[in-house]
Amino acid sequence: MTMKPAARPASAHFSSGPCAKFPGWSPNKLKLDSLGRSHRSSLGKARLKRAIELTRAVLEVPASHLIGIVPASDTGAVEMAMWTMLGERPVDMLAWESFGEGWVTDAAKQLKLKDLRVLTAPYGALPDLAAVNPAHDVVFTWNGTTSGVRVPDASWIAANRGGLTICDATSAAFAQPLDFARLDVVTFSWQKVLGGVGAHGVLILGPRAVERLESYRPPWPLPKIFRLTSGGKLIAGIFEGETINTPSMLCVEDYIAALEWAQSLGGLKALMARADANAAVVQRWIDARDFAANLAKHPATRSNTSVCLTLEGDAAVPKSMVKLLEAEAVAFDIGSYRDAPPGLRIWCGASVETSDVEALMPWLDWAYAQARG
Incomplete structure (x- = not known):
């Protein structure tokens, strides 16, 4: 049985648009x-x-x-x-x-x-x-x-x-x-x-x-x-x-x-490095799981922003995961696009903190186990 993780992302905003505000954002800025x-x-x-x-x-x-x-x-x-x-x-x-x-x-x-x-x-x-x-x-x-x-x-x-x-x-x-x-x-x-x-x-x-x-x-x-x-x-x-x-x-x-x-941060290179680091966290998680795959078949074509996943099981599995993760307030708006194959879509752009992506990964394991029963 997969236990519910103790640690949570500091920000649960992983939507692919509108995307997470940059760290430290407030109206006062x-x-x-x-x-x-x-x-x-x-x-x-x-x-x-x-x-x-x-x-x-x-x-x-x-x-x-x-x-x-x-x-x-x-x-x-x-x-x-x-x-x-x-x-x-x-x-x-x-x-x-x-x-x-x-x-x-x-x-x-x-x-x-x-x-x-x-x-x-x-x-x-x-x-x-x-x-x-x-x-x-x-x-x-x-x-x-x-x-x-x-x-x-x-x-x-x-x-x-x-x-x-x-x-x-x-x-x-x-x-x-x-x-x-x-x-x-x-x-x-x-x-x-x-x-x-x-x-x-x-x-x-x-x-x-x-x-x-x-x-x-x-x-x-x-x-x-x-x-x-x-x-x-x-x-x-x-x-x-x-x-x-x-x-x-x-x-x-x-x-x-x-x-x-x-x-x-240092401009474009720093922004790209942040997105690369975030996407790498998700890819490492995918590589270590036999029930998940990156929708992009070839590594050179894999996005470092809108990372799309497919999961073993029917279309109800990712839908259930999305609801579970939102109810726990650990990930918002990560369901695949309506016209895309059923799965998850995790935004990894530069405004997302790598530590938040890392904290999300154990929750994917938990939600998948819950969705599969």
Whole structure:
């Protein structure tokens, strides 16, 4: 009989989004002078610009790339890129989990792209990356949040490509190295690795993406919140803190606080090291159990943020475990995504303390034993 563990995680927040707040977070860490002020005031613009500057510094975005804050989280940023840039060339869409499949649906059924090729793989695997045509535009997720499968690197993207690369990096940014030289568009949301508050997305554009925006006009109408150009020229203010719609300045201040925390740790390398350490704890637990497996079949493709597990037994086992762990207040929101195979999904991003992941592991043993009866 597996005994109930005595030690508990100090924080039970292992959700894959919104994710855990950074250690030591409190409302007192937020500057509130910008609240109740216009985001177009000198103070509002300065704070939005501060968020952009810190993003560049912490994420190590090269000077060649522009950074903008846009509406509707990562979804808004990806849609903005797809609606404004796709259609000039054939498009390769990569999908190996639900969010990638969502972008395929939008390309095929909403934009109705004529020259569209979809490369897919089941949960746990990657499509054939070598099959991507460098003359085509390509849309892909760097890290599949709902499958725990990531691309190992960007070597499959041709340096001399003709098409654009549009990368949904929302659960990879600040945790995995992004090769900006091979990424023309990168998107993410605040509520993932840095544990920020949602509702806003970040859109990063390389020179080739800007060139596409200024030289190509899509054949479909563009909603106002998707428009990145005016008179055939990029709206530069978007990338200097002049947002398209009204942002929550409280969310902005929360994001700035998270970025400043990241800087205090040592920046990107420190963030990636924290995520790697957290994921390693879970993988060691998996390796020592004959009833658990990482959904990602190949080690090089295993996420260090959204670690997805499958368990021996029927679908009722992980569901029961999730309820047991939540009732004990040791792990919240760790059930697999609704479209994914039954299992668990443990967020291991940088805002999670390794000691909390370590404290959770014995509870998984206990909950599994309880669920199996």
